[in-house]
Amino acid sequence: MGRTLTVIHALGLLLVMFSLTYLFPVVTALIYDDSTLLLDFLLAMLWTAAAGCMMWLLTRRYKGELSIRHGYLLVVTMWTAMPLFATFPLLLAIPDLSFTDAYFESMSAMTTTGATVLTGLDNLPPALNIWRHELQWLGGLGVIVLAVAVLPLLGIGGRQLFKAEMPGPMKDAALAPRIADTARNLWVVYVVITLACIITLKWAGMGWLDAICHAFSTMGLGGFSTHDASIGYFNSPLIEFVMIVFMLFAVINFATHFLAWHGKSLVVYYRDAEGRAAVGLIVASCFGIALFLWWNDVYPDFLTALRYASFNTVSIGASSGFSSTDYGQWPIFASLWILFVGCIAASSGSTGGGIKMIRTLVLIKQAGREFLKLLHPTAINPMKIGGHVIANNIVFAVLGFIFLYFMTIASLTFVLLISGLDFITSFSAVIACVNNFGPGLGMVGPASNYAGLTDFQTWVCSFGMLVGRLEIFTVLILFTPAFWKR
């Protein structure tokens, strides 16, 4: 019990800090002179802050150092409690929204998934849109810090990789020795790139509100948009191009960005084997799908095919989830392939979701090692990625992760099938939620959204998002009896 209370103590403090993030929509409401929303947000802010204060004060006797076990619990409660408090303004502002849907929406935001149950986004008040997008941006930030700074400490599912995978010889020198400093460094990079994204999007033709919102969801690789038609609304190749560039930026480990910025050199990107593979796979898929669509006469000429193929492939491949057209109408190969790329492509330490490229590389190399072992039984062949040796125990951790990943996908799909959804919808919904990219196919395809699901199905999807975002182990470990044993 004491352990749980210590976690609640820390969580209280986090919630107080979280309440500060309401300031942004509050300011927006002031600017747009929206007094009802202003009140809603101030109220929500107060509630959150009060709840946080109470949790903090009531448990202050249990204040203590957080152990590794606390860490898992804190991370999971953080990622469930924050969406809970984030539902307040949504529930207040949209009266006919059910709690299930509101929780789904804010969970989708915090996990940078980008699946939505809301329709009529174009008519949503600006403050509410800012709030949704800000949550995605915060979720992205949280995920980067989680992946680069916190999870390596917890030693989850091959996460140690990321420490080993900091490119180049300066890996430990530049990223600060303490978590707090590392986190701050990454925040700075994240904020700077986001500002650049806002300005570029404004320059490319968006209004300020749209630019800010879309920059938030681009950098978080979330996928929320202020329009029902997503990016298709703008119908501007320039905006699509800008977003492609920034999404490809966000799909690379932010530690790499930091090192590049810190060392003022682009060589770091080249040395980042994971980022290279991620960007390479996505870009190659863009051209491949463009060719495929062109051959199948989906689009009249290659350039048009390339425009639509590249935006949607990058968007789903990078696990963000914008769409510029209904790719559900494409031949099934193309839409399934981009879902597949989305499962594996994102880098660790980026805002993307899914298996992560580093694990994909480890698995591919492990398969190669098995072949070599059969041909040359005496060969000594350590696993190397980008010139660094990966220890065997990490390979095992990755294998364990991948097993859990597939079991999660399979069992959640079965659960949705039991609930009565068709196969393509349930399978793609689970894929889209666990990998945090948002739109799936069929009923939950880019042309529609998750509003059509029943409450039960919505909860399953919310759970999928949480599990996927927190790298499966972190969540599932709480369900093992051993975790609760002293």
Added chain:
Amino acid sequence: MKILILGAGQVGSSVAESLVGEANDITIVDSDGDKLRLLQDRLDLRTVIGNAAHPSTLEQAGIKDADMLLAVTQSDEVNLVACKLAASLYNTPTRIARIRAVDYLNREEIFNQDNFCVDFSICPEQILTEHIVKLIEFPEALQVQMFSQGKASLAAVRAYRGGPLVGQPLSFLRTDMPHVETRVAAIFRQDRPIVPEGDTVIEDGDEVFFIAASENIRSVLKELRRMDKPVKRVAIVGGGNIGFRLAQAIEKDYQVKLIEYNKKTCLRLAEKLSNTLVLNGDGTDEKLMQQEHIGEVDVFCALTNDDENNIMSALLAKQAGARKVIALINRGAYVDLLQGGKIDIALSPAQITIGSLLAYARQGDVAAVHSLRRGAAEALEVIAHGDRDSSQVVGRRIEEIKLPKGATIGAVVRNHAVIIVHHDTVIEEEDHVIVFVVDKKILKKVEKLFQVSLGFF
């Protein structure tokens, strides 16, 4: 010349052996008294027991009068410190250190006069590796040596029936390959040197030494024997310093298998090598050889520390069908015994690395020395100084130079261009002259020939 050698290991003792023969005063320092006693029994030199980096030991060894310090102990750090001490405390004119660590070699400023005061650094492992790389690149050759930063090469090859030149007089070379300039520097027939003339007929089994611009080596080789298929597969036994460097140097160009006995060493090797298949096993294990198809490799290199192991695994590989086998053999007696038998090339590390050290010990301005035929013959790259009056070489045609019998001028490197000499080629000042000497006894005369008479200074 008074020479002080630090370290009586492989390198130190073979350098000592070479230099003693050339009438130098040698003092050799080592901390191991037994090694020194063995040396002293064989050679006419002075020995001092002690730590080579301690001033008292150095003084005892007579560093104050020494003309040259050769620091060739096992430890880079001892060598560096000894050079530094020699420079700052005793003003020794020439200081040469053996440096193995790449970390040091990559930073030249470590060796300059403000730091460790090393005039020349040599890395025997590196020299040996480069030597083997050449042998793999030219599998037909017995030896390939470079001059002037690799611009000119001297190659040794055994002539076999099937080469167009075999059975023909040397002058035929000119008519057969009008565009390729080369000069046959020496021919050894049944181990006896023949001074080549235009009408000398090359016979099957002759060991032919020729000099050519490096890019022409292959076409000349073609004249002397039928060419084999280019090398694709290489197997190396022994992942020590040399085996590792070799694998690293060639893994991009060939399929390399590296067999190493020690599992920990294997892991370290596999970490550092990206394209080499590292196998954990015994190089003399014929089951492993069979399993890894060692019989089908083009070049097999046995490079462990153990002579007997190297010989055995090389023999096994040859037996299995490997095309060319190379064995690293430290003991001179073994080398003579095995070379040219079943083992295609018996490499003596001492003989190969010694050349670069000898270059500094020679009088005159010698840029490179390569020891050939296990030290019996030598090829020198000498820089000609002075003018027609002060030098016996500069300003003269080749036919005018009074070369001792057994010495041949093969080529001249002038302004980075390789010139194959003819009887009427005139040597100019600052030419790098490549001289081939079939017998070391006449070396002194050759050195003298290139010295500038005192009036010049």
